[in-house]
Amino acid sequence: MAERALIRIAADLAAAVDRLSFGPPVAEVYNPLDYAWQAHAEYLRRYGAGRKRVVFLGMNPGPWGMVQTGIPFGEVDAARNWLGIAAPVGVPRRLHRRRPVAGWACSRSEPSGRRLWGLMRERFGTPQAFFAEHFVANYCPLAFFDEAGANLTPDRLRREDSGALQQVCDEHLERILAVLRPEWAVGVGGYAAARLRAVCGGGKVRVESILHPSPASPAANKGWAPAVTRQLQEIGIWA
Numbered sequence: 001m002a003e004r005a006l007i008r009i010a011a012d013l014a015a016a017v018d019r020l021s022f023g024p025p026v027a028e029v030y031n032p033l034d035y036a037w038q039a040h041a042e043y044l045r046r047y048g049a050g051r052k053r054v055v056f057l058g059m060n061p062g063p064w065g066m067v068q069t070g071i072p073f074g075e076v077d078a079a080r081n082w083l084g085i086a087a088p089v090g091v092p093r094r095l096h097r098r099r100p101v102a103g104w105a106c107s108r109s110e111p112s113g114r115r116l117w118g119l120m121r122e123r124f125g126t127p128q129a130f131f132a133e134h135f136v137a138n139y140c141p142l143a144f145f146d147e148a149g150a151n152l153t154p155d156r157l158r159r160e161d162s163g164a165l166q167q168v169c170d171e172h173l174e175r176i177l178a179v180l181r182p183e184w185a186v187g188v189g190g191y192a193a194a195r196l197r198a199v200c201g202g203g204k205v206r207v208e209s210i211l212h213p214s215p216a217s218p219a220a221n222k223g224w225a226p227a228v229t230r231q232l233q234e235i236g237i238w239a
Contacts, residue, residue, distance in 0.1 A: 003048035005179045007041050010141075013172040017142055020168065022161045026152060028096040030143040032061055035101070036070025038087035039079075043071050046084070046127075052180040053133040054237055056116075056210075057173070057192040060140035063151050065110035068103055072138045073188075075113030076106050082121050098149030115213035116188070119225040123238075135180055139195050140169050155191055166195070173199045184237050188212055208235050 014033035022029055033040055061067045064075070070089060071079040079085050089103035116136070124130040142165075144152035154162060173195065177185065185205045187193025189212030196207045210231050211217065213224045220227075232238040 002050055002179050003045050006044045006048040006176060009172060009175045009179070010040060010044060012175075013141060013168070016168045016172075017140075017165070020161070020164055022144065023158055025146045026144045026157065026161070027147045028092075028094055028099070028145045030061070030067055030092045030099070030101070030145075031141060032066050032070045032143070033141045035090040035092050036066075036068075036103070039070035039085050039089050042085050042087045043083065047131040048135065048180075050132075052131075052135040052182050054135070054184045054186060055177065055180055055182040056134065056136045056186045056188055057196055058112075058136070058138045058188045059191050060138055060154055061143040062110045062112055063099055063143060063145075064106060064108040065113040066138065066141075067099075067143045068101060068106040068110075072136045073110070073113035073116045075110040075117060076104060077109065078113060078117035078121070080104060082117060083127055096145045096149055099145050111215045112213040115220070115224045119228065122225070123229070135182075137176060139173060139192050140165060153191070170195065170199050177205060184208060184235075186210055186232075186237070189214075208237070 010033060014031060017031060058072055066072055066074045068074065068076060069079045071083065071085055091101045120130045140154050146152055154165060182205055185196045185200060185207050187196050187209045190209060193207060193209035200207050210228050211220055211224060213220050215221055
């Protein structure tokens with residue numbers, strides 16, 4: 001069954017990234033697949049069954065999203081009240097003084113997750129309707145913070161660190177695509193789309209990119225949901 005395979009693959013990824021080390025500017029690394037494993041496994045168990053026509057791929061956990069819940073783009077309200085995830089979440093072994101993990105008690109909302117899951121809720125109504133043909137994953141499961149607590153994306157790591165990380169995450173991506181066998185793989189932002197193109201090569205999966213929902217993107221702040229809906233319609237993924 002696909003969901004069982006995805007759980008095994010995620011466990012392998014968690015162990016593989018835990019063996020990596022990261023130098024400056026990284027000061028702390030959080031792995032939600034460790035301390036929020038129960039929530040992540042529940043997400044895969046509930047929504048990973050069957051073949052998916054479309055896989056959306058994010059970059060890595062946001063500090064107020066997957067870092068808190070273990071769910072890709074895991075804004076607390078959406079993950080708990082729409083996706084219905086309720087499994088307990090712990091804390092990383094080492095906490096950055098400026099990056100707390102409160103789990104389901106986190107009072108902050110992640111704009112990227114709110115926008116992405118909000119669009120899916122508006123268009124499909126129920127998670128079951130969305131996940132019947134779609135799935136959402138992250139390329140990298142780790143969150144990185146510098147000494148001041150600033151969030152570091154994988155493209156801002158030292159070259160020697162990013163190379164080792166890409167090798168592990170590329171293998172994970174290949175495995176989940178082999179299980180889900182999508183027709184389309186959609187990078188949420190340029191980085192994720194680039195990794196999809198690198199992994200898929202000349203294969204059967206059609207790779208596309210959509211606008212990232214981060215508020216750091218001026219275009220995303222001018223109506224992300226309608227813009228992405230138009231993108232997916234023009235590509236031919238959505239009617």
